[in-house]
Amino acid sequence: MSDTGATEFRVETGEALTYNVIPLLHEIRHGLARLLENDAATTIDLRSIPMAPGEEERIISVLGTGEVEAHMTAMGPSEIMETRFPGVWLVTHYNTENEVVGKFIEVCDMPQILKAQAEDIREGLAQLTAQLA
Amino acid sequence: MTETELLMWARGPALQVATVIFLLGVLVRILEILVLGRKASLAEARGSAVAGGLRTIVTRSIPDRGTLQRSTFNIVAGYIFHTGFFVVLFLFAPHILVFQDVLGFSWPSIPTQIIDATTIVTIIALLAVLAHRVRHRVMRFLSRFEDYLVWFVTILPLITGYFAFHRIGLTPPTLIAVHIISVELLMVVFPFTKLMHAFTLFMARYYNGAIAGYRGVNS
Amino acid sequence: MSNEKTLGEVLRQQGVTRRGFLKFCAATASMMALPPSMVPRIAAALEKARRPSVIWLSFQECTGCTESLTRSHSPTIEGLIFNTISLDYHHTLQAASGTHAELAREKAMQENFGNYILVVDGSIPTANPGYSTIAGISNLDMLQDTAKGAAAIVSVGTCAAYGGIPHASPDPTGAVAVTDIIKDKPIINVPGCPPIGVVITGVLSHYLTFGAIPELDALGRPLAFYGKSIHDRCYRRPFYDKGQFAETFDDEGAKLGWCLYKLGCKGPTTYNACATTKWNEGTSFPIESGHPCLGCSEPDFWDGGGFYKAISMPTGDITRTAVYAIGAGAAAGVALGAVNRARKKRAEKAHEKVTINDLEKDG
Numbered sequence: 001m002s003d004t005g006a007t008e009f010r011v012e013t014g015e016a017l018t019y020n021v022i023p024l025l026h027e028i029r030h031g032l033a034r035l036l037e038n039d040a041a042t043t044i045d046l047r048s049i050p051m052a053p054g055e056e057e058r059i060i061s062v063l064g065t066g067e068v069e070a071h072m073t074a075m076g077p078s079e080i081m082e083t084r085f086p087g088v089w090l091v092t093h094y095n096t097e098n099e100v101v102g103k104f105i106e107v108c109d110m111p112q113i114l115k116a117q118a119e120d121i122r123e124g125l126a127q128l129t130a131q132l133a
Numbered sequence: 134m135t136e137t138e139l140l141m142w143a144r145g146p147a148l149q150v151a152t153v154i155f156l157l158g159v160l161v162r163i164l165e166i167l168v169l170g171r172k173a174s175l176a177e178a179r180g181s182a183v184a185g186g187l188r189t190i191v192t193r194s195i196p197d198r199g200t201l202q203r204s205t206f207n208i209v210a211g212y213i214f215h216t217g218f219f220v221v222l223f224l225f226a227p228h229i230l231v232f233q234d235v236l237g238f239s240w241p242s243i244p245t246q247i248i249d250a251t252t253i254v255t256i257i258a259l260l261a262v263l264a265h266r267v268r269h270r271v272m273r274f275l276s277r278f279e280d281y282l283v284w285f286v287t288i289l290p291l292i293t294g295y296f297a298f299h300r301i302g303l304t305p306p307t308l309i310a311v312h313i314i315s316v317e318l319l320m321v322v323f324p325f326t327k328l329m330h331a332f333t334l335f336m337a338r339y340y341n342g343a344i345a346g347y348r349g350v351n352s
Numbered sequence: 353m354s355n356e357k358t359l360g361e362v363l364r365q366q367g368v369t370r371r372g373f374l375k376f377c378a379a380t381a382s383m384m385a386l387p388p389s390m391v392p393r394i395a396a397a398l399e400k401a402r403r404p405s406v407i408w409l410s411f412q413e414c415t416g417c418t419e420s421l422t423r424s425h426s427p428t429i430e431g432l433i434f435n436t437i438s439l440d441y442h443h444t445l446q447a448a449s450g451t452h453a454e455l456a457r458e459k460a461m462q463e464n465f466g467n468y469i470l471v472v473d474g475s476i477p478t479a480n481p482g483y484s485t486i487a488g489i490s491n492l493d494m495l496q497d498t499a500k501g502a503a504a505i506v507s508v509g510t511c512a513a514y515g516g517i518p519h520a521s522p523d524p525t526g527a528v529a530v531t532d533i534i535k536d537k538p539i540i541n542v543p544g545c546p547p548i549g550v551v552i553t554g555v556l557s558h559y560l561t562f563g564a565i566p567e568l569d570a571l572g573r574p575l576a577f578y579g580k581s582i583h584d585r586c587y588r589r590p591f592y593d594k595g596q597f598a599e600t601f602d603d604e605g606a607k608l609g610w611c612l613y614k615l616g617c618k619g620p621t622t623y624n625a626c627a628t629t630k631w632n633e634g635t636s637f638p639i640e641s642g643h644p645c646l647g648c649s650e651p652d653f654w655d656g657g658g659f660y661k662a663i664s665m666p667t668g669d670i671t672r673t674a675v676y677a678i679g680a681g682a683a684a685g686v687a688l689g690a691v692n693r694a695r696k697k698r699a700e701k702a703h704e705k706v707t708i709n710d711l712e713k714d715g
Contacts, residue, residue: 135651135652136651137655137656138652140657141652141655141656141657141667144667144668145657145666148668148670149668149670149673152670152674152677153676153677155677156674156677156678157677157678157680157684158681159681160677160678160681160682163685164681164682164684164688164689165685165689165692166689167685168685168686168693169689169692169693169696170693226595226597226613227613227663227664231664231666234665234666234671235666235670235674236671237671242595244593244594244595245592245594245595246593246594305581305621306621309620309621309663309664
């Protein structure tokens, strides 16, 4: 995509088209309410929604950036970022060629993937024990 | 036969055959009337026959008060479904494309939501018309097979078109094929039934107007 | 040839942490168009899944399907599909050639009889089996032979699924689909010309994860990817509804991104994931790039009336037929009219009376 023609095009379609922005924000709002009431997490797969050109960028710019930004390297890089709404996280997974393999909005206190996993802890304990022995 | 093959058949050979039957039939019937001609009037012309004829074609569209009072339902329901039918047929974009392909020119379309609502109104009007025909003693007495056949081939494209647009029931290619075939059915039945009124009404109005106009009388 | 280890063991062997595995499952769920809530189930299933042997047969094809598949992956996430399946035979990707390659195929078939997945791309010629052969074996024979021990068959691309371009009129090779030849095995059709890369791997992943074929529609396509039409998911739909269409490829409407129905878009009759999953990791798809949908995941789309002719338009030359019909009608009408006049004159001369029968006769 390039220059003036594309810019006008984006402004036009962002306003007028699939109207994904508002419904999605409402879904996030409901998710936050659920999180407070029942401690229930919600995950939205952004790649499953038909977005018009520019809509995904609009949603992400509306959500903004918050206090936490985490960078993970496991089978390629991943970005986990809290948006300006606490509890609303943007999780983007890339493969080793920096291609997007997953893009999610997670409404939770912390995305599961950030937590250390029991298996890995066990593995690390075994390694540390071996090293100290 | 796969869905695509059915759709291709409906858009291709079936449409060719239906077009031939329709146009050939309509022309034969109109020309039969015209060639038979009328007896020349030997009286002196007191007005213009042509002007009277043309005028009546337009003015007969307005019902006179007596008829309106006696047959309110027929006239109102009739106008609703005819108007609705023409709006849907001539102002819906995919239909205009068909005409553009055949005639070589096109005209603007109107938003699809309006067409959608008009289709519903037209279908309701047609159902009301049938109900009236069946329940009214005299109409029921006068009605024969052809009257019901003609009603059926008129409402079928509206219903199949609505279903095709909203993807109800079958897969889209099949729904579109069924809709096109229902139109072809209408085309094939047309010249053999009272649907010919679509063309002959202009001739009838003209004749009446011409006769009166010749005598210098308003018809 | 296929590993006895489970996928979980394979990944751990390669140094993938549990966290990495969860990321892999999330990406796989997204790829399979499954909701994120299914990730725990997928993780549990993949953990225990065994590496199936996969034999890939290429018949009358252009290799576009393989290109689509390999272009969209890197050797970590989706590429693990290939590490976790044992791709025992593939013309373009394998290193072996000649008799060694065929021996590899036969060995894989023997060792995994009844359990391997057979992937086919390209159509099979039947007019003369000699039109397409591999190592002197006709496609027809190779397919029938290899299908015997297959657990399931995946027809990748419209050629294998429905005949594709070789099958298009006039079909000189008598090209047929896999489903026309094999009748006794579960077959998944993954059509598209080519299919979206992640759709191919998504289907393979599904089989890998759940050990069963996904839910299929009437044309044998996985509902997860082919359940909705392009039209139903198209972001230009509001323009269709409002009646705003592009008339040419470079008019104002086209620049404003209006609906491409009038330019021949087959979106309404085409089922695929293009409008949501898109191509090249969600970059774009034909309509978003300004070109009407060709309907490439539907049977006989090459013969579907032309890519630039709208669905509602007639396929033949109706104008010419109409002109001939009007001409013939005029001639017939005049002739019949003349006959009627003559008959009327004769009746008048003979002083015939008009009877009730004449009046009741329907015109």
